[in-house]
Amino acid sequence: MTTQDPGTTRDPETTQDPGTTRVLVLNGPNLGRLGIREPEVYGSATLDDLAEACRATGRRLGLEIVVRQTDDEAEMIRWVHEAADARTPVVLNPAAFTHYSYALRDALAMRTAPLIEVHLSNPAARESFRHTSVVAGVADGTVAGFGLLSYQLALQAIATLVAARQAGTGAAP
Ligand code: DQA
Numbered sequence: 001m002t003t004q005d006p007g008t009t010r011d012p013e014t015t016q017d018p019g020t021t022r023v024l025v026l027n028g029p030n031l032g033r034l035g036i037r038e039p040e041v042y043g044s045a046t047l048d049d050l051a052e053a054c055r056a057t058g059r060r061l062g063l064e065i066v067v068r069q070t071d072d073e074a075e076m077i078r079w080v081h082e083a084a085d086a087r088t089p090v091v092l093n094p095a096a097f098t099h100y101s102y103a104l105r106d107a108l109a110m111r112t113a114p115l116i117e118v119h120l121s122n123p124a125a126r127e128s129f130r131h132t133s134v135v136a137g138v139a140d141g142t143v144a145g146f147g148l149l150s151y152q153l154a155l156q157a158i159a160t161l162v163a164a165r166q167a168g169t170g171a172a173p
Contacts, residue, residue, distance in 0.1 A: 020064045021063050021089065021162050022063070022086075022088055023063050023089045023091060023158055024079065025054050025066065025068070025090075025092075025151065026068055026080070026090060027050075027067070027070075028071075028076060028092075028093060028094045028095030028097045029072075029095045029096055029097065030071065030095055031047060031069050032047055034046050034049075034120075035049070041120075041121050042120050043120065043147045043148070047067075049148070050067070050151065053148045053152060054067055054091075054152070054155060057151075057156070058155060061155060061159040063155060063159060073101060077104060077107045080104065080111070083112075083113065084107075084110045084111050084113075085112075087113045087173075088113055089114040089115070089161070089162060090113070090115045090116075091116050091118055091158060092135070093119060094117065094133075094135050097135075098123070098130075098133045098134065098135055099123075099129055099133065099134065101134065101135075102134060105135055105137075105138060108138045111138070111173060112173045114140050114158050114161040114162060114165075115138070116139060116143060117135050117136055117142040117143075117144075118142070118144065118151050119143075119150060120145075120146075120148070120150060121144070121145060123144060124144070125145070140157070141157060
């Protein structure tokens with residue numbers, strides 16, 4: 001699923017504002033069901049709410065936000081390759097892929113820009129199979145347990161990392 005900015009006629013998927021850093025906010029399986037999916041765990045906000053919160057944070061930080069969701073591992077990997085080729089920073093909620101997808105982990109290892117792993121819930125406080133992230137080791141960091149705020153904090157981290165790298169004071173990639 002692709003979410004567009006309803007506030008403009010410009011499609012951020014196909015047109016990029018020169019000078020503005022684009023960030024892909026990628027969401028894995030079952031996150032398209034937010035709002036009705038275990039609301040006691042994931043809250044009542046929908047994916048559209050999440051996308052709007054990210055865009056609002058992006059406007060504040062001067063980032064162009066593109067939000068996508070897929071239930072398909074191959075599609076997610078294609079998006080990660082696209083980000084690596086275009087040097088696009090990524091905020092990623094890998095959902096259940098977090099815990100077992102070595103294919104996604106290997107794709108992320110080729111990244112060329114900042115990567116933050118996010119979770120709405122706190123996997124460390126849940127079932128033991130959620131305690132392992134095969135993605136965490138190739139990310140700059142992880143934000144988990146704060147609902148939509150996890151994404152907003154991750155975007156803040158991306159903005160800081162991008163600014164540091166542009167200033168030549170940050171570590172690559
Ligand atoms: C999740 C946590 C994962 O363990 C789970 O499989 C998800 C959502 C989160 O955002 O809290 O689908 O990534």
